[in-house]
Amino acid sequence: MLKLHVNDEISRLRAVVLGTAKSNGPVPKPEEAYDPKSLEHILAGTYPKEEDMVLEMEAFAKVFQKYDVQVFRPEVLQDCNQIFSRDIAFVIEDKLIIANILPDREKEVEAILHVLDKIEDQNILHPPVEVHVEGGDVMPWQDYIFIGTYTADDYPNYITARTNQAAVDYITEQFPNKKVKSFQLRKSNTDAKQNALHLDCCFQPLGNGKAILHKNGFLIEEEYQWLVDFFGKENIFEISADEMYQMFSNVFSISPEVIVSEKNFTRLNTWLREQGFTVEEIPYAQIAKQEGLLRCSTLPLIRD
Numbered sequence: 001m002l003k004l005h006v007n008d009e010i011s012r013l014r015a016v017v018l019g020t021a022k023s024n025g026p027v028p029k030p031e032e033a034y035d036p037k038s039l040e041h042i043l044a045g046t047y048p049k050e051e052d053m054v055l056e057m058e059a060f061a062k063v064f065q066k067y068d069v070q071v072f073r074p075e076v077l078q079d080c081n082q083i084f085s086r087d088i089a090f091v092i093e094d095k096l097i098i099a100n101i102l103p104d105r106e107k108e109v110e111a112i113l114h115v116l117d118k119i120e121d122q123n124i125l126h127p128p129v130e131v132h133v134e135g136g137d138v139m140p141w142q143d144y145i146f147i148g149t150y151t152a153d154d155y156p157n158y159i160t161a162r163t164n165q166a167a168v169d170y171i172t173e174q175f176p177n178k179k180v181k182s183f184q185l186r187k188s189n190t191d192a193k194q195n196a197l198h199l200d201c202c203f204q205p206l207g208n209g210k211a212i213l214h215k216n217g218f219l220i221e222e223e224y225q226w227l228v229d230f231f232g233k234e235n236i237f238e239i240s241a242d243e244m245y246q247m248f249s250n251v252f253s254i255s256p257e258v259i260v261s262e263k264n265f266t267r268l269n270t271w272l273r274e275q276g277f278t279v280e281e282i283p284y285a286q287i288a289k290q291e292g293l294l295r296c297s298t299l300p301l302i303r304d
Contacts, residue, residue, distance in 0.1 A: 002118045006091040006303050008141050010207045010253040015070040017085045017115055017299035018061055021053035021287070025079035035197055036188060037245070037291035048286035053083065059282040060260065060297065066280075067254050072301075074111035082108055084292045085299040086200075087162075090135030092145060092175060096301075097125045099134050115301075125174065133167035136198025136296055137185075140178075141205055145171060147182045148199025150219075158187045162198065181226070184219040193241045200295045203227060204249045207256030210235045210275055212268070214244040237271050250293035254280075260294050 002015060027047045033039035041047045064071045074082045088108045089098050096119055098109060116124060127133065137148035150158065151165045172180040185202065188195040194216075196202040202217020211231040215238065218224040228236060239248045248268050251261045261269050263281035272279050284293055 001120060002115075002301055004091050004094045004096055004119060004123055004301055006140055006300050007093060008303070009139055009205050010256045011303035012255040013064075013067070013069050013253075013300055014302040014304065015072070016064065016301060017072045017074065017112055018057065018064065019083040019085040019297045020073050020076055021050060021057050021083050022076045023078050024050045024053065024081050024083070035291040036191055036195055037289060041289045046289065048289045052286040056282065056284050056287050057083070057297065060284070060294065063254070063260055063280045063282060067258065069254065070302075072112070072115045074108065075114065077107060077111050080107065080111075081290075082111060083287060083290065084136075084296045085112070086135040086292075086296045088112070088135070089299055090138050091299070091301055092138070092140045092171070092178075095123050095125050095174070097127065097133070097138075097171075097174075100127055100129060100132055112299075127167070127170050130164075131166045131170045132162060132164040133171070134162040134198060135299065136200045136292075137163035137167075138171070139199060139203075139205065143179055145175060145178045145180045146199060146203075146205075147171060147180060148185045148196065148203075149182045150185055150187050183223045183227075186217055186219050193245045195291075196244070197291050198296070200250050201247065201291070202244055202249055204251060204295070205231070206251075206253060206259065206272075207277065208235075208275060210237070212237045212239060212249040212251070214239045214241070214249060216241060217244060237268060239268070243267070247288050247291075247293035250295045252294040252298055262288065262293065 030042050139146040147168050149163045168182045185196040196217035202214040204212040213236050215224050251259050253259050258278045260280045262284045269279045
């Protein structure tokens with residue numbers, strides 16, 4: 001059995017579910033796009049090819065192998081996009097929460113049943129149907145749980161709004177010993193540079209008290225400012241709208257010292273190395289076209 005344990009975003013990783021790009025299916029029709037960036041590439045004819053994405057994910061798997069991380073992969077479903085395992089479930093402490101995701105994607109959960117079978121039933125939580133939540137919006141961080149949300153009345157109009165107030169309330173209830181801090185994110189169905197699909201699209205805490213942040217991803221300046229004060233301005237790498245669009249904040253920590261990043265993120269990777277991090281660079285630019293990157297592709301199960 002797996003003894004789940006995740007208390008933050010950076011402690012040494014021991015076990016993870018890494019998504020798969022195999023049998024990813026045909027290029028979606030424009031009306032099938034879940035986010036503005038995918039739509040952009042569908043319309044431009046630059047939507048990523050399966051073989052390129054498979055290579056990118058194998059490069060990620062090799063890094064996990066190098067650091068002796070136990071890697072689980074989903075069963076391959078025919079013609080199904082299973083890259084972003086962070087969307088379907090996430091772990092806080094010793095509990096795995098199954099996300100209530102877009103209905104079209106429920107079969108993705110069935111593809112990780114071989115992993116769920118290794119977890120005690122009482123440690124798997126199924127939120128009620130009114131709770132909308134995806135793992136990209138949820139970040140355990142020591143005493144805190146940070147949650148990205150969107151709670152305006154027009155929530156149902158945004159396919160890009162994935163985590164609602166009911167989710168914030170539910171997680172607060174399930175983890176009474178944690179301080180839950182939610183952040184209103186900027187949403188757009190049509191403009192990828194004005195859309196923070198998830199919290200990890202505009203914010204990422206790192207080891208050594210550092211963080212990556214994009215101010216315009218947050219709807220309420222005070223909430224952005226709270227994070228600046230929490231980490232300290234001198235510890236923050238502020239990214240531009242274009243860098244957010246390229247997913248600079250969606251890197252992944254294997255330990256407090258080791259960060260997996262996209263090889264083209266030159267400005268960020270230089271800064272990370274200046275801060276003393278080991279940066280494992282891999283190609284991930286094709287997968288980025290679907291408005292998701294390294295953190296989105298992973299579902300950490302056990303960290304120290």
